[in-house]
Structures are given as C-alpha cells and as structure tokens.
Amino acid sequence: MKYGIVTSMVTDTKEKLVGLTFKSFEEAFSIIKEIGYDGVDIFIEDISKFNIAQIKELSKIYQLEINSLDTSSVYEKDSLFFSHDNEKIRKKAIEKVKKYILAASELDSFVNLSLVRGNIYNEEKRK
C-alpha cells in the first residue's frame, strides 16, 4: 500500500482550502516527500492557472506520484455541478471538468469528482 495526502497552495484568495496548505507546490512536494508519503492528491483552486509542466517536474524530482486532481473548487468556488437544474450550468461544469481530465491525462493521474456531482433538492419537482 502506498501513502498519499491532499495538498493545496496558499493564494491571496479567502477560499477555504483543502488538506495540507503550502506557500508553493515546491514547498509542498519537498516536505511531503521528506515526511515519507509516496504520492499527492492536488486540490486545484483554478484549473486555468494550473501549471502542468511544473507539477510534472516536481513529481519527477521528488519522486512523488500524482494520485489525483481534486475538483472540489468547481463546486465550492465556481458553483458549478453536474446535477444543477440549469442546463447551462451543467454544461459549464462538464467543460471545466474536461480541463481537469486533460491535465490528469498528462500527469497519469485520476480526477476526483467529489463535490462536482452536486446535490439534488426538491427531486419530485424536477423533470
């Protein structure tokens, strides 16, 4: 069995972050490796600013697997989710998650859908 941990990066936003939080991914990877983990699950705050090349390099030099990319912020920050009443929102959620899938394919990792599935309220009223 291998050990992994969720990590995220401190930014200047006030968003609630997930897992161990660091000033930079470099700091995160160096410390996580020294502690003895085998891999990381990355909480991505904004996929459009996610630097795949940097993560690839860090994964190689620190010899840490990228287990998954976490999509929580799509739900929490962008308020997009697959089960939304509004079709436009649902489509936007799909488009956003596609970007995670492309990034994950380059990093040979999974995408954690987590909250982006969304919640269904008043189910009986929905068509």
Next chain:
Amino acid sequence: MFLKGINESTLFPIDTIKVVEVAGKVGFNGIEFRIPKIAELIKENKIKLLIETLNSYKMEVISLNSIVDFNLIPSEKFGKILRKTIFLSKVCSELNCSMLIVCPSFISDIKSYEKNYIFKKTANRLELLAKLAREWNINIGFEFLGHSACSVNKLSDAYLILEKISDIENVKLVVDTYNFYLSNESLEVFEKIPIKMISLIHINDAPEIPREKLTDDDRIFPGEGVIQLKKILNILKEKGYKGYVSIEVFNENYWKEPPQFVAEKAIRSLEALL
C-alpha cells in the same frame, strides 16, 4: 591491481584541458574533475575538446566532485540539489563518467542532532539522488568528511547509512584517507565493510601535527606523512578492491610548482605505495 587516478584539485589553478594533458603524459589512468571547472568548460563550449583530449591520452573520467551540503539543508532548499543531480548526471553521461560524488553537510551544533535523525535523513536523501542518477546509469559516491563539524564524519557511520538503503545499488562509498585519518577510527573498520560497497579511494597524506589542527590545505602526497597508507592499501588489496586510487590534495604550495613537476611527483608517490 589498482588503477591510478588524480583529482583535478591536485593541479588546481591550471586549465582543465591542460590538467588532462599533464596527467595523461605522466601515466595516470583516470581523472576526477571539480564541478565548477566543468561548469566553466560548458560555458565556454569546450566539452567536445575535453573529450577529445581525454581520448587522446586514453584517460577515463573517474568522477565529478562534488555536490556538497545535501543531507541536512532544509527541505525547501533540497530541490536545488535534486535539479543539480539531474544536470550533473547528464554531464557525467556525456563524459562517460560513472560517478557523481556527494558530501554531507557541516553543522555548527552537531551535538544537538540525534545520530538516528542524521542517519535516516541522509539515507532518504541519498536514495532520492541515486534514483534520479540511475536514469543515466550514474552511481552516487558518498564521501564522509572527517572533520568534527561534519554531519557524517566516520567511515563506520557512512557504511551504516548505506546499509539502510542496501536495496539501492547505485550508491557506494568514497573513502578519502585524509578524512579517515581525521576521524581517528581504527583500521579494523575497513575489515567490516564489504568491498563492493567501496567505489573509490582518495589517497593523500597528513603531516605530523595534531589532528584537530589539520585543514584540507595541509594534505600532502602519499608517503610524505603519517597516515598508515600501506596498511590501508594492503587491507583493500586483500579484500579484492580493484578500483581507482586517486590522489587528491588541495595544497597551495604544490600549485606554485610547474604542473608537470607536480604530476610526476604525484604519480611517483602513488607508484611507490601500490
């Protein structure tokens, strides 16, 4: 049968290409380069010329010396060492050199560190370096330094650290006779270490002054001082060591002499022992 090597530091101030020519002319089989000097050659686009010069004297590159201060620097600074390891492994590969030497950190408050902490941290970091270097078939040579402020300052400790990562095949010991002398360990330590764990011997001697007053600048040629070099080499011979014995001194007095004269003196002092 040992192979005769020389470290560039022995003839330090002269140009690296010239060092190869001088060392090659007097009959050394191999040479160890200093990393800053190689960096200069890369900058000047002279690596091809260096390889041609090495080939013309049938000399091999034994090692690149050294990545220092790798084991106890803070985690966030360690990335620089990892990137340096990748870069230098590529350089080693280009020079057909199979060894990159790394040396442990110096710490002023060594007594405040638990030995187990130092051992574990050093082993973990050596493993990371070795796994990166492995991609280019490069071995990591781990050289303990005998000074009391060095975090790994005994051959026996260096060996125990390597035992912790015994499944990693491309990390070996580099034993420097001067550092061994400074550590004041008994020769019996050599008996305990499997010979396959030793990849290189740095040979040099120490003048007869108290150990605590010795600095690296005091290193002298083999046979001119008080280190029991013959005994060390005999133990190695009996155990079946067949690698390089490489002269490494940093003596400014030698640097003032003509390089050819120093190189001849160096090889004579080595041959008298082997």
